[in-house]
Amino acid sequence: MSTEAFVKDAPSAFYDIIYWNKWPASFDIRFGSGIINRASMLRNLKNRKTFTDKVNRMIESTACFSGHRPEKLPWNNDEEDARCKALKARLFLAIEQAAQQGYTHFITGMAKGIDTYAAEAVLSLKTCFPEITLECAIPFSGQSKGWNSRDKARYEHILHGSDKITILSDKYLPGCMQRRNRYLIKNSSLLIAVTTGAAGGTSQTIKIASERGIRILRLDV
Template sequence: MPAKQMTVCFSGYRPEKLPWGYDEDDPRCAALKERLRQAVTDACEQGYRHFICGMARGVDTYCGEITLALRAQYPEITLEAAIPCPSQPEGWTPEQQARWQALVERCDYETMVQDHYSAGCMQRRNRYMVDHAQRLIAVFDGQEGGTRRTVEYAMRRGLEIVYVDME
């Protein structure tokens, strides 16, 4: 695995917590994706080469796809899928499952955090990402939930946090 000092992880909201929900054609979603692209580009320009994606719907997926798209400009970057458990995409629509699978297939590394679902597996995945990174790129506006716990854990671990505004 690449060195922690050269690694960035991502955290952010699932579509249910985003103002536009699942409508990625919404101009606010396009604007967020552009801000995320800039944050990932800035990390690349500063020497970061490895990125860890938690593979959830919403911001995680956006970040993974943006990182892969930036390979054209930065061919040396790598993307790791930090999958909380094998059943992560179960219950998603067929389109969401296909998008998840396509993203996993393009990753350079795949880390299965645990072999079965449990109440704490998403948090374990988040801790894994933070423990293996130096920087966190977060879409966070104070809402309760997994992103908040990830940001708080990253703060305790001393990661540099780059906040990306949702709107």
């Protein structure tokens, strides 16, 4: 007859015992109305480790973007400005170099300005790097509501060309932009940031990335 232990939540000690293969074969753990035996738990842990390893590999090859909206850029909405064209060229080169270094997944926060420039650059680079993918991390459903027709068309074009769309909230909520920024950093190992140095969402995202120890490529304007 096997021994049973009732636990509300599996303590880390049990996982340590299982991981080091020290859990007696006759010892079962009861979770509520279910019983998990040693063999079952080992299979679950193996599957979880496989999944975790896959996620970690994905993160290692993922880059994200952060940058200002047009009104915070020196050229505002004038994308014909020589400074804007120069910045776009630098951003394109940074993404191209990241792809050459093995980054295959790119995440954009889909805001106007730098997020849009970066997303369009990734889509352009797909012809040279067919293995790269673009994820659109949308902070809330209806993000482009109220935008002018030109900006909406660009937004829809990016969505159509993307490989993955992640909507983080079904409606606007206080803090949803910050949640989007944390999502970017949590799921990436490289942040490509375009900044004037001004306080705001971009500086906060750079700070979070620095605290998490991920690589930061900063493009100053």
